[in-house]
Amino acid sequence: MIANMAALGAALCWAAGGLIAIGPVRVLGSIAFNRVRLTIVATALLIATTLMGGWHTLDTGSALTLALSGLLGIVVGDMALFWSLSRLGPRRNVVIYAANAPLTALLAYALLGEALGPWTVLGVALVTLGVMLAVALRSGSTHSWEAIQGSLLAGVSVCLLAAVGQAAGSIIAKPVMAAGADPIASAAVRVTTAALMFTAIGALSALRGGGAAAAGGGLAGGVFGGMLGGLLLPRGLTPKLMLQIAGNGLLGVGLGMTLLLVGLAHGNAGVVATLSALSPVLILPMMWLLTGQRPALGAWVGAAVAVAGVALIVNR
Numbered sequence: 105m106i107a108n109m110a111a112l113g114a115a116l117c118w119a120a121g122g123l124i125a126i127g128p129v130r131v132l133g134s135i136a137f138n139r140v141r142l143t144i145v146a147t148a149l150l151i152a153t154t155l156m157g158g159w160h161t162l163d164t165g166s167a168l169t170l171a172l173s174g175l176l177g178i179v180v181g182d183m184a185l186f187w188s189l190s191r192l193g194p195r196r197n198v199v200i201y202a203a204n205a206p207l208t209a210l211l212a213y214a215l216l217g218e219a220l221g222p223w224t225v226l227g228v229a230l231v232t233l234g235v236m237l238a239v240a241l242r243s244g245s246t247h248s249w250e251a252i253q254g255s256l257l258a259g260v261s262v263c264l265l266a267a268v269g270q271a272a273g274s275i276i277a278k279p280v281m282a283a284g285a286d287p288i289a290s291a292a293v294r295v296t297t298a299a300l301m302f303t304a305i306g307a308l309s310a311l312r313g314g315g316a317a318a319a320g321g322g323l324a325g326g327v328f329g330g331m332l333g334g335l336l337l338p339r340g341l342t343p344k345l346m347l348q349i350a351g352n353g354l355l356g357v358g359l360g361m362t363l364l365l366v367g368l369a370h371g372n373a374g375v376v377a378t379l380s381a382l383s384p385v386l387i388l389p390m391m392w393l394l395t396g397q398r399p400a401l402g403a404w405v406g407a408a409v410a411v412a413g414v415a416l417i418v419n420r
Contacts, residue, residue, distance in 0.1 A: 107371025108418055111379035114363040119383035121356025122194055123390055125186065128345045128352070134186035136338035139306045140346070141353035142178070142299035148358055149292035158286030166280045167293050173280075174294030177273020178357075179301045185266035191259035194391070195239050198384035200263040202235040205381040207271040209374025215275055218372050227416030228378045234410025239384045241402025274364070274373055281369035291362045306338075375417055385410050 129137045153159060162170070189197045209228055212218040220228065273294075281290060367376035385407045388399045 105418075107367040107369075107376055108379055110363045110367035110370070111376045112382065112414075114360045114367065114380040115382040116386055117355050117360030117363065118380070119386035119390060121352045121360060122189075122198070122383065122387060123394060124348050124352040125356070126189060126194060128348050129186045129190045131340045131345060132338050134183050134190065135302060135305055135309070136341075137186060137349065138178075138182055139299070139302035140338065140341070141349045141357065142295055142302055144350050145353040145357045146292065146296040146299040148354065149288060149295055153286070153289045153292045156286075156288060158289035158292075161284060161286040162280075162289055162293065166283070166285055169280050170277060170285075170290050170293040171297040173273045173277040174297040175273075175301065176269050176276065178294060178298035179269075181266045181269030181273060182298070183266075183302075184262045184269060188259045188263035188266060191255070192263065194387065196259070197263055198387065199236050199239045200260055201267050201270075202232055202239075202381055202384060203264060204267040204270045205232050205235075205374070205378040207267055208274050208377035211271055211275045212278070212373035216278060216373065218374060220372065220374060223416050224372075224375065227413040228374060230413025230416065231378050231382065231410050232413075234406045234408070234413055235381060235384045237406025237409060238388060238399075238403045239406070241400055241406055271377065274368060274377055277365065278368050278373045281365050285369070287362050287365040287369065290365050291358070294361065295357060379414065379417065382410060382414070 125137070132140070185197070185201060188200075192200075205228065209220065213220070277290065277294070281287070364376065364380055367380065388403055388407060392398050
């Protein structure tokens with residue numbers, strides 16, 4: 105029950121966080137957005153872990169495993185997810201990303217030997233189908249968030265890459281969490297690893313920009329000025345966007361990821377991934393409130409299918 109409740113809590117955090125994210129992502133781009141939000145969250149998690157004394161639950165091997173999990177699940181997964189979000193909008197993005205749940209269940213069976221009973225398999229299938237229906241059948245929306253920007257095929261392909269990255273990250277972290285690692289300390293390792301990686305990516309980008317600037321001025325001033333400007337103050341960042349990024353990070357990454365790790369520590373990875381994938385269903389009433397556009401009847405039918413799947417999983 106702890107695993108199920110934690111996974112559902114993660115889904116709620118990600119649903120709310122996804123709505124907060126779309127504006128900053130489209131202004132800053134996925135790399136700059138992730139760099140800023142992960143730096144904020146990493147700082148908070150490192151302080152929290154130190155104050156709560158969770159570091160003793162991790163040895164060197166566990167930390168390295170969690171770092172690899174963070175590289176795949178956050179760096180690859182999130183960068184791809186938010187890139188596709190800025191191209192596809194939240195509705196299409198979450199339909200495709202729902203493939204994360206069955207992918208995780210398959211990998212958990214193949215690599216960890218976590219088999220699912222027939223009723224649980226049916227529940228996973230119903231949740232995944234319900235999520236896809238709930239969002240896909242939310243037709244008729246003309247809000248600017250739903251506009252496709254760029255290539256549809258590229259957006260779909262990158263979103264599938266995000267699903268694979270998230271599934272792989274969860275499977276890699278599962279044995280460490282099952283062994284008793286502290287969820288907050290584990291989240292701190294994963295997020296800090298990702299923050300450092302995004303900072304390195306940003307530094308390379310800023311260095312290229314600084315090199316161009318140096319052609320018209322002093323080399324050192326052009327290079328280092330461009331790096332500092334690109335890393336500390338991404339172009340387009342405003343106080344309002346900073347608050348949105350902090351809110352998304354602390355809610356979606358800080359709390360949401362910690363809850364996901366709690367779920368992995370206590371439950372089947374496929375079930376946890378499936379329940380945490382309910383965010384597209386939970387996002388429907390949120391978008392209705394924010395945009396004033398009521399989801400179509402088909403969306404509610406899909407939501408009902410997903411809820412039936414949850415009932416099968418929880419009551420198996």
